[in-house]
Amino acid sequence: MASTVLPAISPVLLERGRVAVTLTRSPLRITVMRDGLPVVRAIEPWVRDGRIDDRFVRVTEGVVAREHLGAPDPIVSASVVPDPGAGPPTGRDPDAAPTPAADGSAPTEPPSTTLALRLASGVEGTLRISLPATDVVHVDLVLGARPGAVEAAPRIPLPLRMGVRWPVAGDLRLAGLGARHHPSVDHAGRRIQLGADRRYLGPGCAPEMAAVGGIPQGDYAPVPFLQSTGGWAAWLDTAGNGTQFFLDGGAVSPSVRTVSGPLRLRLHLHPGPAQRLLAFQRATGRPALLPAWGYGFWKSRDIHDHQDQVEEDVHGCRWHEIPVDAVVLDSPWETNYNTWRPNPHQFPDFAGMVGRLRGDGVRTVVWVTPWVNVDSAGGQTPPDPASIRLHRQPAETYAEGARIGAYVRPPAGATGDHAHAVKVAMRDDERDDLADLADGDAPYLAQWWMGRGSPIDFTGPGEAWWRAQAEATLRLGVAGIKADDGEGYYLPEGVRFADGSTGAVRAWRWGDDYRRSMRRALENVHPGEGVLFGRSGWTGQQATGMLWAGDQASDFWSLRVLLAATVSAAHSGISNWSHDIGGYLGDAGVKRCSAELLVRWAQLGCFTPLMQAHARLEQEPWTYDHETLGLFRGYALLHEMLVPYVRAAARTAARSGLPIIRPLSWLDPADDRLWGIPDAFAYGPSLLVAPVVDEGLRERTVPLPRGRWIEAWSGREVDGGGTATVATPRDRTPVWVRAGSIVLTHPAEHVARGLGDAPDRERPYVATLWGRPANGRARAALPDGTPVRWVHGRWKLPAEWDVWAGERGG
Structure with a gap:
């Protein structure tokens, strides 16, 4: 948007805790600071008219997104509204609570300021900035509202789109936005319209479709929540079609179509990506805990x-x-x-x-x-x-x-x-x-x-x-x-x-x-x-509930993109996650998946909260060779054995919001290389999994976060902070265990037919300590939260539970 020349005034200052916001009107810009340092600099509102030419491809449930936008509609006046009205425009965010007074008196309203806007076209609006909670900043842009009103009826037809834009450093990493079926989990440089951001470019894509970007497919699970390495996360509180995040040109620009209502930007400035996600989930709901x-x-x-x-x-x-x-x-x-x-x-x-x-x-x-x-x-x-x-x-x-x-x-x-x-x-x-x-x-x-x-x-x-x-x-x-x-x-x-x-x-x-x-x-x-x-x-x-990844083709390209979607979904707070083992659609729609692909997909499914086999074609493991059947059986059994460990992680997710699957960058946010890893993830608090998603691959090099890790298959201990190269024969997927961790499982014989119906306290459990904890203490939790502890060489097991204990590795 072109710069707006307005009467110069002193910056408006809002403060709450460690966060401060300045607002200038010459030109109109918002800067958000934490501890005196800019975190989000020079946020600029923008408005543009145009027309929509989106096309929905029903057979693949894909959206081809097209808009034709005109020139910016500049803001020609902005004046402070003395009375900002009652509360922020959205009532959905429980963070928007009155601020407790330091002297114990009645709480005060959150710091806020509201500007009445007029655009060159004559359209009026309001811009409201508020600090409803510690480390949270709300920016609300409403068009068609006269000064003193939050959402009055427009007197002039509204333009097509409104948004905000701010410059970012060239090395900024951007992640999340739901289950992005894209080879990359770092979305910097991309233009994304949620609900229209999925194209198939695998071996089943005809050359003429590849030339126009691929076959549009269903973008089933977008989430308008963007994580960054810049100390902020951005959530657009909207539910309209056409929500966009343009992340190219050295800037971040989220926007909505004006028919969908106000632009409600919520900036979370908490010190780490996990903390920012938890703040988002405090406002929108923590993951469900399933039986x-x-x-x-x-x-x-x-x-x-x-x-x-x-x-x-x-x-x-x-x-x-x-x-x-x-x-x-x-x-x-x-x-x-x-x-x-x-x-x-x-x-x-x-x-x-x-x-x-x-x-x-x-x-x-x-x-x-x-x-x-x-x-x-x-x-x-x-x-x-x-x-x-x-x-x-x-x-x-x-x-x-x-x-x-x-x-x-x-x-x-x-x-x-x-x-x-x-x-x-x-x-x-x-x-x-x-x-x-x-x-x-x-x-x-x-x-x-x-x-x-x-x-x-x-x-x-x-x-x-x-x-x-x-x-x-x-x-x-x-x-x-x-x-x-x-x-x-x-x-x-x-x-x-x-x-x-x-x-x-x-x-x-x-x-x-x-x-x-x-x-x-x-x-x-x-x-x-x-x-x-x-x-x-x-x-x-x-x-x-549980989310599954929708329809996938049965080829290694789709498996690789599915794994990236798994990591992106985790960045967005999705905890209960599943997918169709082997791919639902078949290979080019006509052939079932290969034996190698079925095994590799089952290995990913083993380390997914719900392991689920579903397909259009005959992909039952017993219709393949004996080796394939045996490997499938082994990974299904391992998945069942790990259910106590997964349930403990699910319980943590339900209480705190931290998902079962976790991006590697959350283990060490300062390690920039981990933000772009699309093919490995942390599984619960103690496991690191790097599934094989390339045909014929027999060796993988995987970056490890700092700390000590134990190779699950060999028991060899390695130091993190660098990379590890491991063999990946067809029967093995790379898994590491954090040294000093207790992993709780069921014994194989207990779940050989399935989980059954035994009450939790009547099930047998195995507690395995991997390596030695650096401080001499380790802890894990049973399904109801009852702790299992190892303290300076001795186990402390709850008497009312059937728990066997042992040690491995290190």
Whole structure:
């Protein structure tokens, strides 16, 4: 944005603790300091008009982002508003609390200042800066607001986009922004539109698509939270499509489309990346703590034609001695999309099947998306004629949902078209039921990847209606929900919700509404025991269940990018994380993954909180050679053995926000080389994992954070701060243990079939001390937090638990 010449005044100074903010108006700039040193320098607001030309590719759920922006709309006047009004524009951040007075008297409002702005186009606005908590700075830019009002109606059409920009050093590292499916975890130099930042460039990409940047794919789990090596993290508190972080040209520039509401920038200035993440999670929710089976091994496949195939999946694991804790019924399993009613032709004894599996220690998880269809011709259908007939009709629950207002409504100017389309799609008897449906109450009707239907509106009566159907299915014994879909790119700006909001402001909050509804259903039926397994992400996702990485191709390029997404997700606070072992889509969409790739993917899955096998094609490990089967079995068993260790890390995440998987840079933030590592991570407090993601690789060189580390396979102790080169034969993935750590596991024989149902205190545990702690003391925690200690050569084990202790390495 061009420099703005305004009357010169002395800088406005806000102070709270170690943080100070100066505001100058000639030109208009904000500088944030900590301990007297600039941390974020010369933040400049900017506004530009333009037009949107985004394109959604439904078949791959990819967004091709295009905007045509005009010249900047400069700020021509900025005057201090004497009364800033009541509180900051957003009510979601609990950090925004009154400041306690030093003398114990009544607390005062957080330090703040507000400027009334006028742009060259005549548009008015406000800029508010506040310090709601120690080491937190809020910058709120609102357009269409007159002085003294926070969000008054605009008198002039608003420009397309508004943002802020500040210069940064050329060596600054930038990380996070959700599960970035990109080879790099350092996003400096990139331009990212959240929800539109994923392209496939693997071996299955045609040259003509590679020439235009790759095949656009679903960007399922963006999070508008950016970490840096500059002493700050930036969160945009928004939920609109089109949220951008431009990180090139020697600057950082987050921005939003004006239709999505105010630009709400929250700067966290805490001394380390972990502390900044924890501050973000204090405002948005800490990771959910799942029951033990939510961290086990799950078996799934794309379509179970009949319930016999479900039982075949479980029996296959039993016959080949692979532990299994849950089986997932993916699409289709219902009478139609999405009725929550088991298809009787596909599952002639659904409740009996679920009960038999549960009696064998295996839970059932069912797939769903937040759409109800009028036409499922484009979706997957079981092959039997009766099931095909069911899917040729509108979902039997659709008309009821339309009558009660359960669906998102179309934009105001398109209600008549949608009402007509809904009535035409209905059966004759249902059409009569909907004859009195007013155009203004008609559902929004759109194409999605399993047909044509209407999305659920979770802000009105649709939430209870939808949740009641979920609870009825859960009462049949189903223990988990695979909550697919829910991404904001399916909702146009103009669609309307029952609470009065629109897609422009709520698009990416829709997925959060969906997940919270499903979480509530699980808690109502299976309190403390149900598991939510979802795909969509945004601010707050970490608090509602497990996230999986969505659809991957079955090739090493995709495995490498998935591992980078794993690290980026951890930078963003996502703790409960999973992925489809072997890749869901197949190799070029037509071949199953190779035996080597299946093993390497299983090795990554072993060190992922939930290990889950799911694919379109036949990728069951017992359909490969004996060596591949044996290696898969071994890593699945190791994953089950590590569940106590993972649960302790998950408990830490739920209490503090620190995720189970942790970027290497968090172990030593001062080591700049660790910020760019996309293919290694810390797993809980004591393990460092460097999965092999290159075909045929038989040796890896890995940077180690400072400290002493023990190679898990050899027991050899090495010093960190440099690099370690290790052999990587097909049966081995590099793992190090922090010297002096206790790692708690289950004995192999206890989990050979799966985790089962034994209460925590009746399970056996093995405590292994790796090397010698430098201070003579080591500690680990059992699932409820009970400590296991080693003090100066002696174990201190809780008498009420079955814990065996030993030592290894060092």
